[in-house]
Amino acid sequence: MHNLTKEFSLIAKYFQREQSSRHDIILGIGDDAAILTPPAESSLAVTTDTMVYGTHFDDSVPVKALGHKLVAVNVSDLAAMGAEPTWLSLALTCPAINELWLSEFTSGFFALADYYHCSLIGGDVTRGPLSLTVTAQGFVPQGKEIRRSGAQPGDRIYVSGQLGDAAAALAGQQGTIALTDIEQARLNKRLFYPTPQVALGQALRAIASSAIDLSDGLASDLQHILHASKVGASIDAGVLPTSLALSTAIPEQQSRVQLQLTGGEDYELCFTVPESRRGSLETVANQLGIEVTCVGVIEGSEGLRVTLNEQPLLLTTAGFNHFGV
Numbered sequence: 001m002h003n004l005t006k007e008f009s010l011i012a013k014y015f016q017r018e019q020s021s022r023h024d025i026i027l028g029i030g031d032d033a034a035i036l037t038p039p040a041e042s043s044l045a046v047t048t049d050t051m052v053y054g055t056h057f058d059d060s061v062p063v064k065a066l067g068h069k070l071v072a073v074n075v076s077d078l079a080a081m082g083a084e085p086t087w088l089s090l091a092l093t094c095p096a097i098n099e100l101w102l103s104e105f106t107s108g109f110f111a112l113a114d115y116y117h118c119s120l121i122g123g124d125v126t127r128g129p130l131s132l133t134v135t136a137q138g139f140v141p142q143g144k145e146i147r148r149s150g151a152q153p154g155d156r157i158y159v160s161g162q163l164g165d166a167a168a169a170l171a172g173q174q175g176t177i178a179l180t181d182i183e184q185a186r187l188n189k190r191l192f193y194p195t196p197q198v199a200l201g202q203a204l205r206a207i208a209s210s211a212i213d214l215s216d217g218l219a220s221d222l223q224h225i226l227h228a229s230k231v232g233a234s235i236d237a238g239v240l241p242t243s244l245a246l247s248t249a250i251p252e253q254q255s256r257v258q259l260q261l262t263g264g265e266d267y268e269l270c271f272t273v274p275e276s277r278r279g280s281l282e283t284v285a286n287q288l289g290i291e292v293t294c295v296g297v298i299e300g301s302e303g304l305r306v307t308l309n310e311q312p313l314l315l316t317t318a319g320f321n322h323f324g325v
């Protein structure tokens with residue numbers, strides 16, 4: 001009984017923070033449920049993501065990064081809908097309460113949550129195999145959410161940022177590609193500390209016809225847009241945005257683009273833009289200082305066609321599997 005009391009006070013020490021500055025939280029952590037007031041004329045966007053030890057991460061991931069990433073993957077789903085992230089709930093299952101672990105985890109978790117002015121509004125801690133679940137909620141003006149189903153033939157396909165760094169970091173750790181320590185460290189940053197494209201997602205409400213965030217790899221995530229919109233697409237693998245770290249680590253283009261197309265964990269956005277709004281997109285991207293790259297076009301005939309140097313390219317892996325599980 002004594003131990004249990006001690007555990008509860010430890011949990012409170014790390015998760016219960018001073019009163020949130022968010023005015024939409026009437027009652028936060030500490031009662032049986034949180035009481036919240038979404039703004040008028042807004043829809044609520046809600047998403048849940050789980051990270052399981054042994055499936056989504058292992059001991060190679062710093063605990064602080066785990067906290068960051070758990071927030072990032074959930075917020076990234078809200079960004080893809082054009083929503084503004086606001087509230088987080090956390091369900092944490094762990095084998096034992098370890099104070100050092102809690103301190104590292106919550107420092108990563110709250111650093112990113114605070115950055116987006118997102119508040120933790122509730123949670124649950126249970127004993128068991130390590131597993132982390134966050135439910136993230138956010139607002140989007142009514143009728144303005146960006147769905148996967150709005151792509152039309154002729155729309156251009158864009159991606160934000162650069163692709164493949166996280167997958168290369170994972171491949172390097174697993175020994176499927178050879179990286180120097182410096183290359184591994186550079187690429188690890190993108191794997192461990194992804195940056196969800198929150199500002200871009202909200203700016204795309206009036207511009208994009210569809211959007212998705214890149215968690216499983218461009219080829220498989222784009223397929224979700226194609227299925228939902230009942231269209232097809234062609235993409236040019238030769239123009240995929242590539243970081244200097246990645247092109248240095250994998251100079252050979254064929255294997256690099258395979259990784260960029262099928263590797264996951266980028267947490268960039270893939271979205272479609274009608275021809276008439278491409279100028280608006282360029283203006284917005286410049287204002288935000290975010291790189292966006294047109295990688296292809298939506299077509300009427302179904303299926304995804306990928307070319308590299310004007311030759312058809314066959315994908316060697318269908319999609320991304322965490323740790324090959």
Ligand SMILES: [Mg+2]
Pocket residue numbers: 076077080212213214215
């Ligand atoms: Mg998603």
